[in-house]
Amino acid sequence: MTKRVIVLCCHLALLPGCVQTVAPWERGALAKPQMALVPDVQHSALMLHTYASKETSSAGYGVGGGGCGCN
Amino acid sequence: MAATDRLAAFTAAALALPGMVAAQGLDLSPEAPAIDSGYSNYQESNGRMSVQAFQNDASLRLGEDVNFRVNSTLDFIGGGSNPMNLSQIGGASPTFYWGRNNNYGRKYGELELSQATQGPQRGRQGGIHDQRLAIDGALSVALDDLTLGVAGGNSTEWDYISNFFNLDARWDINRKATTLAAGFGYASDTVWADGGNQGRIHQQYTDGTVIGGDKNTYQGLLGLTQVLDKNSLLQVNLTVANSSGFLSDPYKSAWVNDVPAVRSPSRRSASARAAPDMSTHSGASGGSPEPSPSPVPAPDQPAEVPATPVNTFCRQNVPFSFQVNLCADTRPGSRIQSAVLLRYVRNIPELDAAALHLDYRFYSDDWNVDSHTFEAGWLQPLPYETLLTFRLRYYTQRSAYFYQTVYDHPTADGLYSSDYRLASFGAVGGGLQVNKTFFGMLQIGGGVDLYQRTQGMGFMGGTGSHVDNFSFALYSVNLNLKF
Amino acid sequence: MIRHLASGFLAVFFAASASANPAPDCRLSRYQDGAPLNIAGFKGKVTYVDFWASWCGPCLQSFPFMAETYKEFKPKGFELIAVNLDEEREGADAFLAKQHADFTIASDPAGDCPRQYDVQAMPSSFLIDRKGNIRHVHLGFREKDKAEIRAQIEALLSEP
Numbered sequence: 001m002t003k004r005v006i007v008l009c010c011h012l013a014l015l016p017g018c019v020q021t022v023a024p025w026e027r028g029a030l031a032k033p034q035m036a037l038v039p040d041v042q043h044s045a046l047m048l049h050t051y052a053s054k055e056t057s058s059a060g061y062g063v064g065g066g067g068c069g070c071n
Numbered sequence: 072m073a074a075t076d077r078l079a080a081f082t083a084a085a086l087a088l089p090g091m092v093a094a095q096g097l098d099l100s101p102e103a104p105a106i107d108s109g110y111s112n113y114q115e116s117n118g119r120m121s122v123q124a125f126q127n128d129a130s131l132r133l134g135e136d137v138n139f140r141v142n143s144t145l146d147f148i149g150g151g152s153n154p155m156n157l158s159q160i161g162g163a164s165p166t167f168y169w170g171r172n173n174n175y176g177r178k179y180g181e182l183e184l185s186q187a188t189q190g191p192q193r194g195r196q197g198g199i200h201d202q203r204l205a206i207d208g209a210l211s212v213a214l215d216d217l218t219l220g221v222a223g224g225n226s227t228e229w230d231y232i233s234n235f236f237n238l239d240a241r242w243d244i245n246r247k248a249t250t251l252a253a254g255f256g257y258a259s260d261t262v263w264a265d266g267g268n269q270g271r272i273h274q275q276y277t278d279g280t281v282i283g284g285d286k287n288t289y290q291g292l293l294g295l296t297q298v299l300d301k302n303s304l305l306q307v308n309l310t311v312a313n314s315s316g317f318l319s320d321p322y323k324s325a326w327v328n329d330v331p332a333v334r335s336p337s338r339r340s341a342s343a344r345a346a347p348d349m350s351t352h353s354g355a356s357g358g359s360p361e362p363s364p365s366p367v368p369a370p371d372q373p374a375e376v377p378a379t380p381v382n383t384f385c386r387q388n389v390p391f392s393f394q395v396n397l398c399a400d401t402r403p404g405s406r407i408q409s410a411v412l413l414r415y416v417r418n419i420p421e422l423d424a425a426a427l428h429l430d431y432r433f434y435s436d437d438w439n440v441d442s443h444t445f446e447a448g449w450l451q452p453l454p455y456e457t458l459l460t461f462r463l464r465y466y467t468q469r470s471a472y473f474y475q476t477v478y479d480h481p482t483a484d485g486l487y488s489s490d491y492r493l494a495s496f497g498a499v500g501g502g503l504q505v506n507k508t509f510f511g512m513l514q515i516g517g518g519v520d521l522y523q524r525t526q527g528m529g530f531m532g533g534t535g536s537h538v539d540n541f542s543f544a545l546y547s548v549n550l551n552l553k554f
Numbered sequence: 555m556i557r558h559l560a561s562g563f564l565a566v567f568f569a570a571s572a573s574a575n576p577a578p579d580c581r582l583s584r585y586q587d588g589a590p591l592n593i594a595g596f597k598g599k600v601t602y603v604d605f606w607a608s609w610c611g612p613c614l615q616s617f618p619f620m621a622e623t624y625k626e627f628k629p630k631g632f633e634l635i636a637v638n639l640d641e642e643r644e645g646a647d648a649f650l651a652k653q654h655a656d657f658t659i660a661s662d663p664a665g666d667c668p669r670q671y672d673v674q675a676m677p678s679s680f681l682i683d684r685k686g687n688i689r690h691v692h693l694g695f696r697e698k699d700k701a702e703i704r705a706q707i708e709a710l711l712s713e714p
Contacts, residue, residue, distance in 0.1 A: 021248070022298050022300060022301050023668065023673070024668075025605065025668050025676060027247075027301070027609070027676070028642065028645065029301055029302050029418040030298060030304060032418065032424055032609070033458075034425070035416055035426050036416075037296070037304075037416060039428070039450060039460070040460070040504075041107075041128075042107045042126055043504070043518075045126070046109065046547065049144075050113065051466070054498075054543075055466060055468060055492060055498070056436075056468060057436075057468060058408075060310050060412035060432045135697045247675075
C-alpha cells in the first residue's frame with residue numbers, strides 16, 4: 001500500500017508539468033456549478049454518511065468527525 | 072445511522088461530514104451567503120430501518136475574507152416493523168440483551184429478533200429508536216493564495232457522542248491552476264448501549280461492566296487539485312486515520328460453537344470469579360484456547376474464552392430452543408485506515424455544458440479490509456434553469472480478518488464480529504435528482520437514491536453471508552437560497 | 555509560480571516608476587455594436603482598463619465600484635474600459651443586464667489583449683496615465699483596493 005502510494009505521488013508530482021496551461025480568463029467552463037468537485041455538498045454529505053454507516057470504508061473525502069452509533 | 076467521516080467544507084455538511092475539510096478545488100468565486108435545507112427519508116428493505124433526516128446549513132460572510140459555515144443535522148431513526156425470523160439468524164449478527172439495566176422490559180439474554188443495524192432496541196412497533204443531532208461550525212480565512220480553516224462540532228445520539236475539530240489549509244499556486252490542501256482532524260467519541268430513557272440508562276454486561284467505551288481518532292489529509300485543461304480537472308486526496316479505544320458494536324454479538332466447558336476455578340480470571348452470574352468477562356490474564364472435543368453447553372454454567380488483551384465477553388446457552396453460545400462483538404482496540412481518492416471532472420461543451428464526474432477510491436486498513444469504490448455522475452443542464460443529475464456507484468470490500476458469520480471455535484485472539492459491515496460483499500447504487508433555479512437565487516430539487524447490497528457482487532474475497540443482503544431507497548428534497 | 559513572481563515584480567516596477575511602460579495597444583471592439591476601439595485612442599486621458607468575465611465573483615463586486623468611479627472622475631478626464639473575456643456571450647449578456655454601467659464595455663474578438671497585458675488573475679485592472687503608460691496594476695478585486703485605486707486615479711489626474 002505504502003509503496004503504491006509513493007509511486008502514485010511521484011506521478012502526481014509530474015502532473016503540473018504536463019498539463020496544458022490554462023489562462024486565468026479561460027476558466028469559464030471550470031467555474032460552472034456542475035463542474036464543482038462536489039456539486040451538491042449537502043446531498044454528498046448525506047450519502048457519505050449513509051454509506052459510512054453501511055460499509056466499513058469511511059475515509060478519503062476529508063477529515064472530520066461525526067457520530068456513528070454504528071461503529 | 073451515523074457517519075464516521077465527514078468531509079468538508081466547503082464541503083461539507085451535514086449528515087455526514089460535518090466540518091469537513093477538503094480540498095474542493097477551484098475557488099473562483101467567493102462563497103456567497105446561503106442557506107441550504109434538506110429533508111430525506113431513508114427506507115431499508117423489509118422494514119429493517121427507517122431514518123428521517125433534516126439538514127440545515129448556512130454560510131455567512133463575516134468579512135471580505137472570512138467565511139463562517141454552520142451545519143446541522145437532525146436524524147430520527149426508527150426500527151423495523153418486520154422482524155426477522157429465527158431461521159435467518161445464523162449468518163446475521165444477533166442483537167440481544169445482555170440482561171442488565173434496560174427498561175425495555177427485556178429479560179436477561181433475550182434476543183432482539185429484529186436485525187436492526189444499530190440503535191436502541193425498543194419493541195419493534197415502528198417507534199423512534201434513536202435520534203441524532205449534529206452541529207458543526209467552520210471558519211475560514213482567505214489570505215491571498217492561502218486559505219486557512221478551523222472547524223469543530225458535536226454529534227449526539229442516545230448511544231453515541233462525538234466531539235471533533237479540524238484544521239485545514241489550502242494553497243493556490245500556478246495562478247490557481249493547482250491547489251494543495253492539507254488537513255488534520257481529531258475526534259473524541261463515546262459509545263454505549265442504550266438501555267432506555269433516551270440513552271440515559273446504559274446497558275451492562277451481566278457482571279456489571281458497562282458496555283461500550285471511548286474512542287479517539289486522529290486523521291490527516293493531503294490533497295492536490297490540478298486544472299488539466301479548459302474543460303477538466305483532477306483531484307487526488309490521500310487520507311490516513313488512526314483510531315483507538317472501543318471500536319466494537321455495543322449491541323452486536325457472534326455465534327460461537329465449541330466453547331470450552333467450565334475450567335477449574337483457579338484458571339478463571341478475577342473478574343469472572345467476581346461475577347455473580349453465569350457469564351465470564353475475561354481480562355488480560357494468561358491462557359490459551361483449550362480445544363474441547365465436543366461442545367458441551369452446560370445450561371447455566373459459565374463459559375470461558377481465551378484471555379486476550381481485549382475484553383471478550385461470552386455467555387453460553389441463552390434461553391433458546393437450541394443450544395448456542397454468544398460472544399459480544401469484540402474488535403481490536405486500534406485501527407489504521409488509509410485511502411486514496413481520485414476525482415475527475417470534465418465539461419462537455421457540445422452537450423450544453425454537461426459535466427461528467429468520475430470518482431475512484433481505494434481504501435485499506437489494518438483489519439485487512441480493502442475496498443474499491445467507483446462512482447460516476449452526469450450533470451445535465453436543461454432549459455429553464457433546470458439541472459438533471461444521474462449517479463451510479465459500485466462498491467466492494469474484503470472482510471475483516473476476524474470476521475466470521477459463525478465461529479466454529481473460540482478464537483485465540485478473542486476477537487469476534489459477525490457485523491455485516493465487516494463482511495465481504497459488493498453493492499451497486501444509482502440515483503436521479505432534478506433541481507430547478509428560480510430568480511437566480513432559489514433552488515428547489517428532489518431525487519431518489521437506490522442501493523442494493525449483494526453478497527455475490529463483490530470481488531475482494533473473504534467471507535460474508537447472503538442473509539445480510541439488503542437494499543435501501545433514499546428520497547430527498549432540498550431548498551437552497553443564495554443571496 | 556515563476557510567472558506569478560515575475561508579474562509581481564512587474565507590478566512593483568510599474569508602480570514605482572513613472573518611466574515609459576507603454577500600454578499595449580491591442581485592438582478591441584465595443585461590446586454592444588462591435589465598433590472598433592483602440593486603447594491608444596484614449597491618450598490624453600487617465601484610463602482604467604479592466605479585464606473581467608461573467609463567471610468571476612470578484613468581477614461582479616467590482617462593477618458597482620467602477621460605475622461610481624467613472625461617474626465621479628469622468629469630468630476630469632477619466633476613461634474606463636471593461637474588457638469582457640467570456641467565451642460565451644450569453645453569460646456576459648446576462649451579467650450586464652443586471653448592471654448599471656455607463657462606462658465602455660469592450661470585447662476582445664481577437665483574443666489577444668489579455669496575453670499582451672499578461673493578465674494574471676480575474677479581474678485584472680491597469681491604470682494608464684495621460685501619456686499612455688501603465689502606472690498601476692491590480693490583480694483581483696477586494697474591498698480594501700477601492701481607496702487605493704481612487705487615490706491612484708486622483709494622483710494621475712493631477713499630472714499634466
